[in-house]
Amino acid sequence: MIKLDQVSKSYNQDIPILKNISFSIQEGEMVFVTGHSGAGKTSLLKLIGVVEKPTSGAIFIKGQNITNINSDALPFLRRNFGLIFQDLKLLMDRDVFDNVALPLFISGFPRAQIPRRVRAALDKVGLLRKERSLPITLSGGEQQRLSIARAIINRPAILLADEPTANLDDAYEADILEILKDFNRVGVTVIIATHNIKMVKNMQLQNISLKNGELLK
Amino acid sequence: MNLIFGHLDAATFAIRRIFKQPVHGVFNIAVFSLAITLPLTFYVFIEHISKYSGSLTASPQISIFLEKNIQQKRIAQIAKLLEKSPQISKYSFISKTEALAELEAQDDISELLSEMESNPLPDAFVVTPSSTDPQIISHIYEETKNLPGVESVRIDSEWISKLNIILKLSGIIVSIISILLAASVVTITFNTIRLQILTQQEEIEFSKLIGATNSFIRRPFLYFGAIQGFLGSQGAILLTTIFILLLNKGFQKLANFYDSELSLNTLDADQLILVVLLPVVLGWIGAWLSTTRHLKKLEYQ
Incomplete structure (x- = not known):
């Protein structure tokens, strides 16, 4: 499903963020990417999510080398991913419903079916009653769940979550992880970047561990 | 859709x-x-x-002044050419005698003319072009100025140009x-x-x-x-x-x-x-x- 072959990334040529990373993730797996702050977790997720291009090496998604993808095909490739950003990237001037509906408008989803699909996603994350609320009025946990609903609305093949439980208390953390596990159970490949080692140990899932941009295991 | x-x-x-x-x-x-x-x-x-x-109704006019000793036969030939030209709507011939008579009718210069031994004025055609288009006026000017028997040509309405x-x-x-x-x-x-x-x-x-x-x-x-x-x-x-x-x-x-x-x-x-x-x-x-x-x-x- 996802294969990285000797992938490196540097923004400044002298300081590599990721060095010769190689690993594979099978379809339907749930994987953690761990490491301390600055280890390269977010950069790795950006490379897999076709947000940024590797400086060297190759990344294969469903057998396709995405590193040299042409600009016309890029938006359609990106629609295979559901992205949960560390900073959430919620649109504060749009209500909950419109935030979740945006990916459907972008992908040209049939208009008549959008409300039903959005409400189903909001129901899944427990925000159905707040569909007309603005994100600013939601709690941290609710905002996190809103970003999950938006990430999964297009039923992506791969869900990339960057620190999805950061700044949340234990109850919210378990809640969010349970939602992500639910998607994994229906076949979505889930990759979660976290610095929360305790959570990884509890889950007993495959762990890609990074240290100073290098793969530990 | x-x-x-x-x-x-x-x-x-x-x-x-x-x-x-x-x-x-x-x-x-x-x-x-x-x-x-x-x-x-x-x-x-x-x-x-x-x-x-x-x-504009004030159409430009072109004056064609003829050589002093031009023969009547040549004047008739020039008149024929002007008659045939599609770019000319009308023309008139003013003989040197008529021109002199017109000038003499003006009080301020009649005295001066009476002192002259001979008529200094040339025979002339006054031509009205079919259009005020500067190109047509210029074309008539070029066509007539080199005609045998023509001394000079003057366009009266340069302001139009x-x-x-x-x-x-x-x-x-x-x-x-x-x-x-x-x-x-x-x-x-x-x-x-x-x-x-x-x-x-x-x-x-x-x-x-x-x-x-x-x-x-x-x-x-x-x-x-x-x-x-x-x-x-x-x-x-x-x-x-x-x-x-x-x-x-x-x-x-x-x-x-x-x-x-x-x-x-x-x-x-x-x-x-x-x-x-x-x-x-x-x-x-x-x-x-x-x-x-x-x-x-x-x-x-």
């Missing part, structure tokens, strides 16, 4: 944007209107003066002003859209990351530029019509002195279509340039 909805959404979004900041929107549209009004009013003025000069040159020059000035103001409309739109993009930067970046195509992102901004151009054109039409009506009041007073009619016409159908379409296209171009520049920064790299 989705594409149609996409365009409807983009247009609705653009209209909402304009009304979201009404003061800003009105000022932008006013700048558009003024930028279009100036060359448009000038153009209407020049076009009308051009037509008016073409219909000068007026035509001024009108042509004014036309060039209108073109230059139009190009500059078209560029300014594109620049204004470019900058307005750039500011719009800055306020929606996060949304644009996020949309790109989740698979929005450039055309999806660009579309509402293109409509925004085009709608601004359209509203600007409406303002320009209104302003130009007001200016024309005001100018006509002044012209009418001037025309009364010459017992003639002089008034500018309001815009005709062709001009209206152009005035509406051009700002829409220019607004669209400005928006396209602005969004394309921004989207280049968000390329996969």
Whole structure:
């Protein structure tokens, strides 16, 4: 499903963020990417999510080398991913419903079916009653769940979550992880970047561990 | 179907944007209107003066002075040539005796002429061209000046040529002003859209990351530029019509002195279509340039 072959990334040529990373993730797996702050977790997720291009090496998604993808095909490739950003990237001037509906408008989803699909996603994350609320009025946990609903609305093949439980208390953390596990159970490949080692140990899932941009295991 | 909805959404979004900041929107549209009004009013003025000069009743005349000792046979041959020319509407022959008699009739120089031993005046033809077109006048001049028996040719109404040159020059000035103001409309739109993009930067970046195509992102901004151009054109039409009506009041007073009619016409159908379409296209171009520049920064790299 996802294969990285000797992938490196540097923004400044002298300081590599990721060095010769190689690993594979099978379809339907749930994987953690761990490491301390600055280890390269977010950069790795950006490379897999076709947000940024590797400086060297190759990344294969469903057998396709995405590193040299042409600009016309890029938006359609990106629609295979559901992205949960560390900073959430919620649109504060749009209500909950419109935030979740945006990916459907972008992908040209049939208009008549959008409300039903959005409400189903909001129901899944427990925000159905707040569909007309603005994100600013939601709690941290609710905002996190809103970003999950938006990430999964297009039923992506791969869900990339960057620190999805950061700044949340234990109850919210378990809640969010349970939602992500639910998607994994229906076949979505889930990759979660976290610095929360305790959570990884509890889950007993495959762990890609990074240290100073290098793969530990 | 989705594409149609996409365009409807983009247009609705653009209209909402304009009304979201009404003061800003009105000022932008006013700048558009003024930028279009100036060359448009000038153009209407020049076009009308051009037509008016073409219909002037004071037709230019060309005097063909003949050699002093020209024979009657040669005069008849020249008369025949003038008769045949399609560029000449009428001509008359004024013999040197008739010319002298006319001059002698004027009190102020009759004394001077009586002291001369012989008639100093030549025989002459006075020719009226079929048109005031400077090219036709010039052609008659060139054709007649080298005829055997012709001493010299003089065009009496050089002012018509000068007026035509001024009108042509004014036309060039209108073109230059139009190009500059078209560029300014594109620049204004470019900058307005750039500011719009800055306020929606996060949304644009996020949309790109989740698979929005450039055309999806660009579309509402293109409509925004085009709608601004359209509203600007409406303002320009209104302003130009007001200016024309005001100018006509002044012209009418001037025309009364010459017992003639002089008034500018309001815009005709062709001009209206152009005035509406051009700002829409220019607004669209400005928006396209602005969004394309921004989207280049968000390329996969």
